[in-house]
Amino acid sequence: MKRIGFWKQGRQKSRRYVLAVVAIVALLFATSLSAKMSADQQHEAGQQNQTEAPPRAGKPSDSEQGLNVDDPESVSKQSAVQCGVLKLEQSSQEGIRQLPLYCISGKFYSEYIPSNLPHKELPVLQDTFLPESDITRWGAYFLNESSNYGYLMLAPRHWEVTQADTGMDGSVKIEMQDPANQGIHMTYLDVGACMGCAIGEIGRLFPEKKQWTEERGFAGDTPVFKSRTLLNEHMALYKLQKDSETYETYGAAYQDIEQDNASFTMLEIEVPKEQEQVAQTMIDFYTRYPTIFAY
Known part of the structure; x- marks a missing residue:
């Protein structure tokens, strides 16, 4: 029984460890994706500034x-x-x-x-x-x-x-x-x-x-x-x-x-x-x- 209890306890620790690793990986992935999207948005905004509102030469x-x-x-x-x-x-x-x-x-x-x-x-x-x-x-x-x-x-x-x-x-x-x-x-x-x-x-x-x-x-x-x-x-x-x-x-x-x-x-x-x-x-x-x- 003690051995089984120890095994359950160890398995719970392992499960928490795996969940922690998964959470960290997910966080890193989300951070990377967010940075990429921000860079894309900046590029898109720059393109809009150059193409959507070009001074037609003004009045x-x-x-x-x-x-x-x-x-x-x-x-x-x-x-x-x-x-x-x-x-x-x-x-x-x-x-x-x-x-x-x-x-x-x-x-x-x-x-x-x-x-x-x-x-x-x-x-x-x-x-x-x-x-x-x-x-x-x-x-x-x-x-x-x-x-x-x-x-x-x-x-x-x-x-x-x-x-x-x-x-x-x-x-x-x-x-x-x-x-x-x-x-x-x-x-x-x-x-x-x-x-x-x-x-x-x-x-x-x-x-x-x-x-x-x-x-x-x-x-x-x-x-x-x-x-x-x-x-x-x-x-x-x-x-x-x-x-x-x-x-x-x-x-x-x-x-x-x-x-x-x-x-x-x-x-x-x-x-x-x-x-x-x-x-x-x-x-x-x-x-x-x-x-x-x-x-």
Whole structure:
């Protein structure tokens, strides 16, 4: 009997030992599985951040709201490094002048991601006027999009690129700012293949096309203009009415309407009133190259 009791007691101990081992193994397995799921969730969340909400390139109203200077994430910089020079030639002057060329490393929300460097030297620009005494303040900024085209714009050399996004529909948004004063900034927008976006923006900044846009159901709210002129049938120059007594918003918009297609780009610059000439110089350059720049 004692032997049997001892055997029962030993068997109970063995059973408890086995149960303890099983519990430990199960706990380790569950912990491992939980960690793996967490890693999968993080990866999935990262993919969602990149694919579910890609900036289609944004809207001009995004720039009108301004940057949140208290939030470091809202002023994160995109890389732009000097990658050569842009040559300028004027028939009224001898010789070729040069501007530093800064290549932008943008974000691309499509399968094709081009090199940030142009595949060959950009062509010499003819009769792009910049005062000789003022040329040292300017730089050319280039966002490469393909093997033979990109987006070219003019801005002060010390400005920083804060956003350069290309959406899946080919829309492009580029933002730059003065690092010494984040209230001084510019926004460039090309709506790409988004037909509804083009129609809405044309109706917004080209009031004479309002009926055309309303017939297509994409009429946008027209801003209050302080001044507005048509440079030609495709280009409008304007200044927005603002409450600020210190800053002015200068803009230019381009549209081209075809039978089954419409394209739209715009440039808006916000600067203090005393820097109006800076904005005008940038806008003059934009009016020469409002869409993609072929090279």
